[in-house]
Amino acid sequence: MEKPKSPKPAKMPRASAASAKKPALAPAKPGAARKPRARRVKIPYSPEEIREIFRRFSIQRPEPKGELEHVNPFTLVVAVALSAQATDAGVNKATRALFALADTPEKMLALGEERVRDLIKTIGLYRNKAKNVIALSQRLVDEFGGEVPLTREELVTLPGVGRKTANVVMSMAFGVPTLAVDTHVFRIGNRLRIAPGKTPDEVEAAFMRIIPEDYLFHAHHWLILHGRYCCKARKPECERCVIADLCKSPEKTCDVPAPLVELPAQVV
Numbered sequence: 001m002e003k004p005k006s007p008k009p010a011k012m013p014r015a016s017a018a019s020a021k022k023p024a025l026a027p028a029k030p031g032a033a034r035k036p037r038a039r040r041v042k043i044p045y046s047p048e049e050i051r052e053i054f055r056r057f058s059i060q061r062p063e064p065k066g067e068l069e070h071v072n073p074f075t076l077v078v079a080v081a082l083s084a085q086a087t088d089a090g091v092n093k094a095t096r097a098l099f100a101l102a103d104t105p106e107k108m109l110a111l112g113e114e115r116v117r118d119l120i121k122t123i124g125l126y127r128n129k130a131k132n133v134i135a136l137s138q139r140l141v142d143e144f145g146g147e148v149p150l151t152r153e154e155l156v157t158l159p160g161v162g163r164k165t166a167n168v169v170m171s172m173a174f175g176v177p178t179l180a181v182d183t184h185v186f187r188i189g190n191r192l193r194i195a196p197g198k199t200p201d202e203v204e205a206a207f208m209r210i211i212p213e214d215y216l217f218h219a220h221h222w223l224i225l226h227g228r229y230c231c232k233a234r235k236p237e238c239e240r241c242v243i244a245d246l247c248k249s250p251e252k253t254c255d256v257p258a259p260l261v262e263l264p265a266q267v268v
């Protein structure tokens, strides 16, 4: 998963209503994932417009899935940590062989740093990442009985795991509604002026304030997939966009929304 690039300053006008689809696996502690920390700025969307945006995303992709391949929480942590400044497709190519050999921290340690490095050498920053994979495996064995911890506070103590990785793991492995801000989510928040912020944390806090509760669980994937396949970085494909009539981006090139139909699953 790519990281946000250059944060754009955002002078936007005030967030409206807040309101997660039920976690698929384990329920979230009330309020655990909602921790607005950034200052509030006014946004040019009504609560009804925001709800309509997410309603349309939910029709396009009723069961959105992350595109990083993994077989358990441990391999998910490793895959997300490897995805910094890399594409999901590139990470998947490398991790298929890696996870076939090592799908637990113990097996990863037995594989050793050199072998891990060799298996992931097609991914950017692979030397450092191999070190982190071994270090985080060691920490999981030493401190957490070989299991991936459930809380953000514990997850971010793992080498190579930051807030974004922790949020992805909490959401995908444990069903806690969180919003990890990658380059696509960051761009959409600012481009649409819907959740503006200068940093990923500010954008996360802004989104967490406005996303209706019943749409929060899938919002992360909807936003990523919308950014990856439609509201693209270089040139948004507004004529293919189902929210073109609602979008208030100055970069928008079309006001007519695309037909609202369920999209076929993307193959990475």
Ligand code: SF4
Pocket (backbone or CB within 6 Å): 191, 192, 230, 231, 232, 236, 237, 238, 241, 242, 243, 244, 245, 247, 248, 249, 251, 252, 253, 254
């Ligand atoms: S209308 Fe264009 S700019 Fe707005 S969300 Fe859709 S693709 Fe992005």
